[in-house]
Amino acid sequence: MQRDCAAAVDVVREVYEEYHFTWDEGDYHADLYDLKRYYLDAGHKFWLAEDADGRAVGVVALEIFDGVPGEVG
DSSP: OOOHHHHHHHHHHHHHTTTTTOOOTTTTTTGGHHHHHIIIIITTTEEEOOOSSSOOEEEEEEOOOOOOOSSSO
């Protein structure tokens, strides 16, 4: 799991650096440093895409929330 966290950080951080966005390890990006806590243990999903050589090339996160009460429409 720790390897996946490091790979996720590397992939996302590379994009942030390319576009000169700020990186906030202790707040906005804290979830990437503990995928188990923020995603898996919370009932959400997280996927790490790798190329044929096993290099991380992308990430996808899905946060699942309770439905909104009331009728549709």
